[in-house]
Amino acid sequence: xxxxxxxxxxxxxxxxxxxxxxxxxxxxxxxxxxxxxxxxxxxxxxxxxxxxxxxxxxxxxxxxxxxxxxxxxxxxxxxxxxxxxxxxxxxxxxxxxxxxxxxxxxxxxxxxxxxxxxxxxxxxxxxxxxxxxxxxxxxxxxxxxxxxxxxxxxxxxxxxxxxxxxxxxxxxxxxxxxxxxxxxxxxxxxxxxxxxxxxxxxxxxxxxxxxxxxxxxxxxxxxxxxxxxxxxxxxxxxxxxxxxxxxxxxxxxxxxxxxxxx
Amino acid sequence: xxxxxxxxxxxxxxxxxxxxxxxxxxxxxxxxxxxxxxxxxxxxxxxxxxxxxxxxxxxxxxxxxxxxxxxxxxxxxxxxxxxxxxxxxxxxxxxxxxxxxxxxxxxxxxxxxxxxxxxxxxxxxxxxxxxxxxxxxxxxxxxxxxxxxxxxxxxxxxxxxxxxxxxxxxxxxxxxxxxxxxxxxxxxxxxxxxxxxxxxxxxxxxxxxxxxxxxxxxxxxxxxxxxxxxxxxxxxxxxxxxxxxxxxxxxxxxxxxxxxxxxxxxxxxxxxxxxxxxxxxxxxxxxxxxxxxxxxxxxxxxxxxxxxxxxxxxxxxxxxxxxxxxxxxxxxxxxxxxxxxxxxxxxxxxxxxxxxxxxxxxxxxxxxxxxxxxxxxxxxxxxxxxxxxxxxxx
Amino acid sequence: xxxxxxxxxxxxxxxxxxxxxxxxxxxxxxxxxxxxxxxxxxxxxxxxxxxxxxxxxxxxxxxxxxxxxxxxxxxxxxxxxxxxxxxxxxxxxxxxxxxxxxxxxxxxxxxxxxxxxxxxxxxxxxxxxxxxxxxxxxxxxxxxxxxxxxxxxxxxxxxxxxxxxxxxxxxxxxxxxxxxxxxxxxxxxxxxxxxxxxxxxxxxxx
Numbered sequence: 131x132x133x134x135x136x137x138x139x140x141x142x143x144x145x146x147x148x149x150x151x152x153x154x155x156x157x158x159x160x161x162x163x164x165x166x167x168x169x170x171x172x173x174x175x176x177x178x179x180x181x182x183x184x185x186x187x188x189x190x191x192x193x194x195x196x197x198x199x200x201x202x203x204x205x206x207x208x209x210x211x212x213x214x215x216x217x218x219x220x221x222x223x224x225x226x227x228x229x230x231x232x233x234x235x236x237x238x239x240x241x242x243x244x245x246x247x248x249x250x251x252x253x254x255x256x257x258x259x260x261x262x263x264x265x266x267x268x269x270x271x272x273x274x275x276x277x278x279x280x281x282x283x284x285x286x287x288x289x290x291x292x293x294x295x296x297x298x299x300x301x302x303x304x305x306x307x308x309x310x311x312x313x314x315x316x317x318x319x320x321x322x323x324x325x326x327x328x329x330x331x332x333x334x335x336x337x338x339x340x341x342x343x344x345x346x347x348x349x350x351x352x353x354x355x356x357x358x359x360x361x362x363x364x365x366x367x368x369x370x371x372x373x374x375x376x377x378x379x380x381x382x383x384x385x386x387x388x389x390x391x392x
Numbered sequence: 393x394x395x396x397x398x399x400x401x402x403x404x405x406x407x408x409x410x411x412x413x414x415x416x417x418x419x420x421x422x423x424x425x426x427x428x429x430x431x432x433x434x435x436x437x438x439x440x441x442x443x444x445x446x447x448x449x450x451x452x453x454x455x456x457x458x459x460x461x462x463x464x465x466x467x468x469x470x471x472x473x474x475x476x477x478x479x480x481x482x483x484x485x486x487x488x489x490x491x492x493x494x495x496x497x498x499x500x501x502x503x504x505x506x507x508x509x510x511x512x513x514x515x516x517x518x519x520x521x522x523x524x525x526x527x528x529x530x531x532x533x534x535x536x537x538x539x540x541x542x543x544x545x546x547x548x549x550x551x552x553x554x555x556x557x558x559x560x561x562x563x564x565x566x567x568x569x570x571x572x573x574x575x576x577x578x579x580x581x582x583x584x585x586x587x588x589x590x591x592x593x594x595x596x597x598x599x600x601x602x603x604x605x606x607x608x609x610x611x612x613x614x615x616x617x618x619x620x621x622x623x624x625x626x627x628x629x630x631x632x633x634x635x636x637x638x639x640x641x642x643x644x645x646x647x648x649x650x651x652x653x654x655x656x657x658x659x660x661x662x663x664x665x666x667x668x669x670x671x672x673x674x675x676x677x678x679x680x681x682x683x684x685x686x687x688x689x690x691x692x693x694x695x696x697x698x699x700x701x702x703x704x705x706x707x708x709x710x711x712x713x714x715x716x717x718x719x720x721x722x723x724x725x726x727x728x729x730x731x732x733x734x735x736x737x738x739x740x741x742x743x744x745x746x747x748x749x750x751x752x753x754x755x756x757x758x759x760x761x762x763x764x765x766x767x768x769x770x771x772x773x774x775x776x777x778x779x780x781x782x783x784x785x786x
Numbered sequence: 787x788x789x790x791x792x793x794x795x796x797x798x799x800x801x802x803x804x805x806x807x808x809x810x811x812x813x814x815x816x817x818x819x820x821x822x823x824x825x826x827x828x829x830x831x832x833x834x835x836x837x838x839x840x841x842x843x844x845x846x847x848x849x850x851x852x853x854x855x856x857x858x859x860x861x862x863x864x865x866x867x868x869x870x871x872x873x874x875x876x877x878x879x880x881x882x883x884x885x886x887x888x889x890x891x892x893x894x895x896x897x898x899x900x901x902x903x904x905x906x907x908x909x910x911x912x913x914x915x916x917x918x919x920x921x922x923x924x925x926x927x928x929x930x931x932x933x934x935x936x937x938x939x940x941x942x943x944x945x946x947x948x949x950x951x952x953x954x955x956x957x958x959x960x961x962x963x964x965x966x967x968x969x970x971x972x973x974x975x976x977x978x979x980x981x982x983x984x985x986x987x988x989x990x991x992x
Contacts, residue, residue, distance in 0.1 A: 132914045132955055133932065148599015165781065168592025176589070178979065179581035183913055184934075209802045211614075213809070215934055215977045232834070235801045237936060237977060257881075260835045262909040262936045305909045305938075334899050336907045345743045357905065359912060371528040371680060371740045373587050379409045379417075389913045389932045390409075 133389045134353050134381070135183035135360035136374050138367050139340055142170055142189045142201060142220065153200040157365045158190070159316030161269070161282070167368045170204050171211070177367075178212050180374040181391055185212075186308070186338070186362050188240060188267070189220025192283045195227045202234050209235025217265055223251070228259055240265045240308060243283045246290075249298060256303035265338075266299045267308040268292065270325075277325055280312055292325070293332060300333050308338040308362070316365045318344030326356040338362055346372070346380035353386045393682060393745060399691035400704055404681035404742040406583075419695055430632050437630035440623070441473050444553040450478040450505070452553040455542040457481065458495040459666045461557035463648055464638040465627045469555060470502045477555075480545050482537035482608075483510035486667045489760050490651045498646050509541055515605040517770045518778065521726040522597055525782045527586045528680050528740030530726070531673060532593070536609040539575070539584050543612050543624070552621045558628040558635075575624040580611050600777070635662065635692070652758040653685070654716040657707055660689045668764045671716030671755065678713050679737040682745035686711040714755035721766055727775030736782070788990050791817040791826030795847040797840040798832025798870065799976070806976035810983055812990055820852040828990060829853065829862055833869025837878040837894060837939065840869045841886065850887075857889075857968065865989045866970030868937065871963065874970055880939045890965045892944040897937075898956055906956035909938045916951045916961050916973065923991060924984035931981050933961070933973035940972060967992075 145154050145166060155173050156164040167173065174185055187208075189201045198221055205218055218231050219240025228239050239259075244251050245266055256264050269280040270292045277292035296307055309329060311322040321342040330337050336359035339352060343363040352361050367373060381388045393402040396416035401408060409417045445451050454469065454477045456462040469475045479499060487495075499506050516533050523532030546554055556575045581589070588596065590610040594603055639662035642648040650661030654671030664670045664685070678684040690704035723730060738747055790807045794800055794816045807814035807830075817823055831853070833840045844850055857864045866874050875886045878894035886894070897908050915930035925931055940959035950969070951962025961972045969989055975982035 132910065132912055135912050147595050148603070150599070152595070154595050163784070165784075166595050166598060168588065168595050172589040172591045173587075175577075176581040176585070176587050179578045180583075180587075181979065206801075210805050210808075213802070213806055213976055213979050213982055215936070215974075232799065233801060235799065235805070237799070237802075237974075258835070258839075260938075262911065262938055263834070306911060334907055335909070336911050347743050359907060367587065369526060371586070371742070373583065375582065376406050379407045380403075382409050383403065 131387050132359075133183070133387045134358075135338075136349070136377060136381075136388070137184045137186050137217075137338060137340075137360050137362040138173075138177045138182050138374065139362045139364035140170060140173060140185060140187045141364060142187060142204065143191050144200070153204065156190075157316055157368055159365075161285075161312050161315055163316075165369070171207055173368075174208055174212055177374065178214050181378070181389065182214065182374045183389060184215040184217060184360070186240070186340075187216060187218045187220075191220075192243070193221050194223065195221040195230070197221070202230060205231060205234040205236050219265070219267055223247075225255060225258055228255055228263075232259065232263065238263045238265050238306070240267045242267045242269070243281070245295075245299065246279070246281055246283075246288065249295075250302060252299060252304045253302040256305065261303045261305035264304050265306045265308055266296070266304045267310070268296065268299075269310045269312055271312050272322070272325070293329065296329060296333060300335055304335065306336050306338065306359075307333065308340065310339075310341040312341070314342030315340075317342050318365060320344060320348050321352050321361070323351065323355050326352070326358050330356050330358050336360070340364070346377045349377055349381050350384040350386065353381065354384070396691075399694045400701065400708075401687060401691045402681070402683050402745075404683065404745050418691075422695055428632075433630045437627075440553070440625070440630075441469075441475065444623075445473075445475065448551050449549060450551045451475040452555050453478050453480055453542055453546050453549075453551050454504075454555050455480050455482075455538060456495075456506075457538070457666050458487075458491050458498070459664070460635060460639045460642065460648070460662045463494070463498055463642050463646070465555055465557045466498070466502060466504065467642055467646060468627065468631065470504065477504055478545070478549060478551060479504050479506040480542040481506065481508040482534070482541045483508050484531075484534040484537065484667065485510055485513060485516060486669045486764075488651065488666065488668050489763050490649060491666045494648050498642070498648060501646050507545060509537075509608065511537065511608055512605060513768045515601050517725050517727075517768065518597065518601060518774075519593065521728070521770065521775060521778050522593070523586060523588070524676075524726065525736055525778065526588070526596065528676060528737055529586055529673075530669075530676075530722070532586055532588065533609065534667075536580075536585050536590065536611075539580055540590075540611045541608050543617065543622075544608070544610075546622060546624075547612055547616055547620050550620065552623055554622065554624040556624070556626045558633045559626040575626060576617075577611050577614060585611075597778075598781075636698075651760075654718060654758055655711050655714045655755045656685050656689070657711055660685075663689060668718055668760075669722060671718040672722045675714075675716045675719065676737050679734065679747045680740045680745070681742050682747070683708075684712055713751070714753050716755050717757045717761055718764070721764060724766060724769045727770030727772050728779070732779070788812040788827050789825055790814045790828045790830060790990075791823060792830045792832060793817045793849055793853060795840075795844045795849055797835060797843045798867075799834050799974075800832060802974075802976045803830060803832055803867070806983060806986060810987055810990070812986070817849065820848060823852045823856045826856070826862060829856060829864045831864060831866045831870035831873070833867065833871075833873060835869065837869055837872055837880040837886075838882055838884045841873050841878075841884055844873065861967050863989065863992050864968045864970075865986075866968070867976075868972060868974060871970035871972055872939065872941065874963075874968065875941060875944075878939065889968060890944070890948055890963055890970075892941050892948070892960070892963070894939050895942045897940050897959070908956075909936060910940070910955045911936050913978075914953050914955060914961075914973075916953050918951045918962065919949055922988045924981075924988055933971070933975070933978040933981055933985070935961075935973045937972060 217238040218236040279290040340362035397414040524530035651665035950964040953961035
């Protein structure tokens, strides 16, 4: 039976630590404030040791991939030491970017901003590389009862309806969908269950939900109510006495199919 | 809270999962342990020991705290095999007088070389506060020091064989008995380092320490360990672990002595006697997860059929959930108030437990309480610079 | 002493595979021309992307003939992964009708979304259990083991003798196939952590 997935979210940025310019991981809150978490490779290895099902690695400074050698270098190093699925994104806008990341060791590529400029891009990407490696990451905000797509780069809410937009992308052949409610991001108050459930029911590709996990029970509720394929969490695993192995036991105790290590 | 029908551990225990009968995976894992062919394992141990004997400056490294497990490990390797071990000790800075006596007695009696290392207190107290804030566990320096430092010595001294004590399956389900539990970087990352390596800690401290100050806590690179030809194993994978029997042997043969521990029944005087911060450590667990040392100790006895569920519950009722006197020292060491302590600890609560501070009673001081050094209080401004970030998140 | 040759026909995630074999100390190297096959003790055929694109690339490269020679005449163990497995079969219906190598009977068909069960989503992404038909050094047939899958098409109509492992997603499909010295998996062993590395170790010893 296909198991539900626990996916740690790794957000990559540049920061000056003790006088040294470093590429580090941070967690965010409402896509704004950032808390330094650690070294990307070190954290990735920790998650692998904790049997995380997959890693979602996103460079969040809105730098085009061509100018972000750090991301490619990181994926390269990761594929030397990690033997787990990597979904990578951040400034991906061309087929060449896809090729470079896949060659460096990524399994799936997440696209975000390009979807707003040119949603048809995913059609070509899916044709060339296979839909199974194309993940559409969409951020949204709920305003006046409507789910509206958020433009991460310009930092504005668009007037695109989340449901219509995702439906379009599915038609274009995207393999997986990752949705994140900005107001839940880093809040630890629980995920947006209603939207996730509705989206999951409206499309027939797997969805990954992120934004808001605060307790192990949130995972249980998330899987139970929405039946999403995967839940990604950033803040949850880094700022308290929790790790994927503990979360997984909790989820298993609720009779949700989850990988227990064999 | 749901509790295991056999050992009474609650659902908030790390990695616990219950089967259809309500028995936990740690109890069920014992069946695997009972099914192990210990004769075959002993033969493997004989072979392992001979493979390394006499080829290096030391036959093996024994990471050592002076507690019952590492003492028994050292005792067994010297007495059973007449090995020449290098004893490596990470000194966390909170060793109790009786424990230091034990270490002196045991190492003299057995005749072994000892290396001991204690890190810079200014760095240590920063690490304690940071890991307490971030993970609700102030012992990061100790966890990582104990497991990383001996590996560095192994490389430095060119001693590839490293013997640890009991396998973790005795307490949690991070590994099963039928997993080959090597004490390696994977294990270090799985749960030893609380999800934070030395590199991560430098970043989390925002570069407030010298990078060099964190070297002792860094697990060596795999390629260096592979070049060494390292083999880092638990003695408990080859020899059946029985803490009651083993404690008795080291008491009788070496004069090792147990000690009183804050908020723990007298009859468990062989457990966790090393560190004078143990009471605070146990108390934090209670605040976060609603159970602590007495539950843990009685769980082992329940699993081995030594006590009844009724007696276990009585012990827990009598000893658990009390304020440890050592909390006063901890507050000084990391420069925070008691209110801040409870606020931070509570922020790491594991559902569905909810801590009730008003129901708290005072625990009893141990006999050596006044001998514990209170030197090195953290200046408040220093603590505040670390608390600022936490306050921002919360 | 193993020397694992990974066929580089520009259609697979070579890097991760290479690293995985390196990690288990199997001395991997890339096979880019006919002579490279000579020093291999084991051969791996990777494959990611669309079937049509991959099989075309393989046929276009100069590697197919020597590959065939080393597999069928020199009887070197071959491991096919993901599309590398699918190409070994007779045909695939992915985005058209394509001929495979026909080295093992069977075809590649779309994983059907089960209309009655909304839970079955395609692509089949994530960790799913494999039931092996035989015991091996690392796996027992009475137990299920989780491996990482990421695909929309799967092997069907495999002769019973050649089925080495099965998985369910909507329908049951062959996730591991074997014929003589040829072994192949639909899942990615190089991405399946300990189970995956053990699967590769099993392959080395075959």
